[in-house]
Amino acid sequence: xxxxxxxxxxxxxxxxxxxxxxxxxxxxxxxxxxxxxxxxxxxxxxxxxxxxxxxxxxxxxxxxxxxxxxxxxxxxxxxxxxxxxxxxxxxxxxxxxxxxxxxxxxxxxxxxxxxxxxxxxxxxxxxxxxxxxxxxxxxxxxxxxxxxxxxxxxxxxxxxxxxxxxxxxxxxxxxxxxxxxxxxxxxxxxxxxxxxxxxxxxxxxxxxxxxxxxxxxxxxxxxxxxxxxxxxxxxxxxxxxxxxxxxxxxxx
Amino acid sequence: xxxxxxxxxxxxxxxxxxxxxxxxxxxxxxxxxxxxxxxxxxxxxxxxxxxxxxxxxxxxxxxxxxxxxxxxxxxxxxxxxxxxx
Numbered sequence: 001x002x003x004x005x006x007x008x009x010x011x012x013x014x015x016x017x018x019x020x021x022x023x024x025x026x027x028x029x030x031x032x033x034x035x036x037x038x039x040x041x042x043x044x045x046x047x048x049x050x051x052x053x054x055x056x057x058x059x060x061x062x063x064x065x066x067x068x069x070x071x072x073x074x075x076x077x078x079x080x081x082x083x084x085x086x087x088x089x090x091x092x093x094x095x096x097x098x099x100x101x102x103x104x105x106x107x108x109x110x111x112x113x114x115x116x117x118x119x120x121x122x123x124x125x126x127x128x129x130x131x132x133x134x135x136x137x138x139x140x141x142x143x144x145x146x147x148x149x150x151x152x153x154x155x156x157x158x159x160x161x162x163x164x165x166x167x168x169x170x171x172x173x174x175x176x177x178x179x180x181x182x183x184x185x186x187x188x189x190x191x192x193x194x195x196x197x198x199x200x201x202x203x204x205x206x207x208x209x210x211x212x213x214x215x216x217x218x219x220x221x222x223x224x225x226x227x228x229x230x231x232x233x234x235x236x237x238x239x240x241x242x243x244x245x246x247x248x249x250x251x252x
Numbered sequence: 253x254x255x256x257x258x259x260x261x262x263x264x265x266x267x268x269x270x271x272x273x274x275x276x277x278x279x280x281x282x283x284x285x286x287x288x289x290x291x292x293x294x295x296x297x298x299x300x301x302x303x304x305x306x307x308x309x310x311x312x313x314x315x316x317x318x319x320x321x322x323x324x325x326x327x328x329x330x331x332x333x334x335x336x337x
Contacts (some may be wrong), residue, residue, distance in 0.1 A: 024323050051326065054319060055319060055320050055323040056316070057316075057319075058316035058317070058318075058320050058323075059316065059320060061310075061312055061313070061315060062313050062316035062317050062320065063316075064312070064314035065309045065310070065312040065316070066313060103312075104312075107308055108305065108309065108312070109305075183311075211324065215325045215327035215330075216323075
């Protein structure tokens, strides 16, 4: 199974016309730059979370490398950006995600350099932002941490794919039905295939967050995901304390 | 548990399907929509074979998993140590 000239999740090398490739790169660049700036500030303000940050990056590495079969008979891979987006906010995921994409493009011929901008936009910008937005909304509605994470990661994953489908549709509008027609076709390929994968990603991410809340609660408090409560009665049977929205972290 | 099931089910259900990447389908779609389109650049380097590609993917996953494992090990050790205090 070769990745040459194929469009797994990410758009393969050369498969986006020059104009589009340049345009998407231009769109992604400010996000990546801003993300690098935010990365520095996060590390400065919460130095003890550095290892967790590295772990979030590792999570993207792992999930991006796992090709999973899907019910439609094709395979694809989840993105893994949901975890970092929920923990650190979506901004920092832009440079981190781009780094993983670059690595994959160079060493695995998966994705591409010309299409790095477009792929970064879908996986390192849209994905994390959607995940973060969903997470914040859920938390505001007092949804539990695990369910919020599940929804955030799953929908973020799905959003990444829909964005990829849209990018392809913009570049290759159907001769007869234009963008919408292409979107239906590309969307059908990506979106349906991704449903089980997005669910898997959601579950895995929620699991990791749960583990983190147990063993790494200190860092999560630091990141305003967990709130330290003095009275133990408020903890539920799992020992999880009521949680707070990350109001100070993330966002633009 | 549920995750393993989600992965095992399609594998067992679609035994006859080839499980090519969603890519193949997407690429065909591109060709169907714009037959005149030709990729204008090639990857700088491609893995010499499917197996090597598999190796690289595995290495990527292993590296990431190692880091994650290290982190959780670190947290566990810290947890245990602090329990004693």
